[in-house]
Amino acid sequence: MTMKLYCFGESGNAYKVALALTFSGVEWEPEFVDFFGGATRKPEFRAINVMGEVPVLVDGDTTLTQSGVMLDYISSKSGKLGGRSAAERREVLRWLFWDNHKLSTAIGTTRFQMNFVPEAKRSAEVIAFMQARLKSAYKVLDDHLSQRKWVAGEAMTIADLSCCGYLFYPEPFGFDRAAWPHIDAWLTRISTVPGWKAPYDLMPGSPADRV
């Protein structure tokens, strides 16, 4: 059965899942959610996800929210992109949590402030604060990748897809890819895996549609 991913192009969390679906060879189709038109605040959407967030993944009778849960589900179901031992699976999970805790949350907030909020409503102080936190996170990831090709284990896993999700977006959020050589090389490694597409090519909706 074809899985359905409720998503929109700008969602880095949806992009992580779209990449996992693509790389694991699962049949899937995107269902566009008009986030910028207020769709996630409507009762119909809250009925699917009380958290009011995109992405949502539907596989038959199973409805999942939170990208980390979906990544784990896709990996378990397909037998791909996961760790090969209990220790590797814990290491994968560790980086999924780290990404949710330290990296993606802060990028999401910063990128939204810098690109999708009316200029009059932006806070330079908040942006500077978040960017300082992000610098610490980039350093942790860059140091980690200086020793290895992939985030966890000896091959690409969902830990890579979680951590890279937001880093492939073109909008500015204070990430200078050239300043982090090990992250840079790792992103190139991921983007040369067959099937890879940039966010706005893999999911419907992009800032270009709203110009």
Place this chain on the structure above:
Amino acid sequence: MTMKLYCFGESGNAYKVALALTFSGVEWEPEFVDFFGGATRKPEFRAINVMGEVPVLVDGDTTLTQSGVMLDYISSKSGKLGGRSAAERREVLRWLFWDNHKLSTAIGTTRFQMNFVPEAKRSAEVIAFMQARLKSAYKVLDDHLSQRKWVAGEAMTIADLSCCGYLFYPEPFGFDRAAWPHIDAWLTRISTVPGWKAPYDLMPGSPADRV
């Protein structure tokens, strides 16, 4: 073998794990980390955890970081505090990710700014921004708990312990417990489980030590 938890009283993420260890009946002992004295920035500590964060859990040859991973490990190993089916386990994991993504990260930042940073270095704008985000998170949790006694499934799980961790701290961070009746009742439910202790009673170190 006795598990060792590297922790300090102020760490809400360590508190989640200390509660899980206590409630699951695992033998454990705290190892105090002098965070405010700079211990987590030292190379000795980075060697234990490249992420430079507390908590760290050591169980024989296994060293774990990220509270979500530890909660999952404790629950798997003890057979307690986890979901009873694959669907319940996914629901547990969903709330662990949500907590890391939306609740604990923002509380940690806000509480740190309001209580542990010199006043001259505090940003009122950042605090206000984070508190607005937190209000949305409290609402999601309060609405969810209006329908049920526990966050996931029919009994207390690690999802409860993850989400409640920071909410038991006495320092102000913009959480008015009385304003969220379902969260309030749920916190009371947790704190009346035998063995429960407040953060500064369960782990060594507290602001009182540094006055």
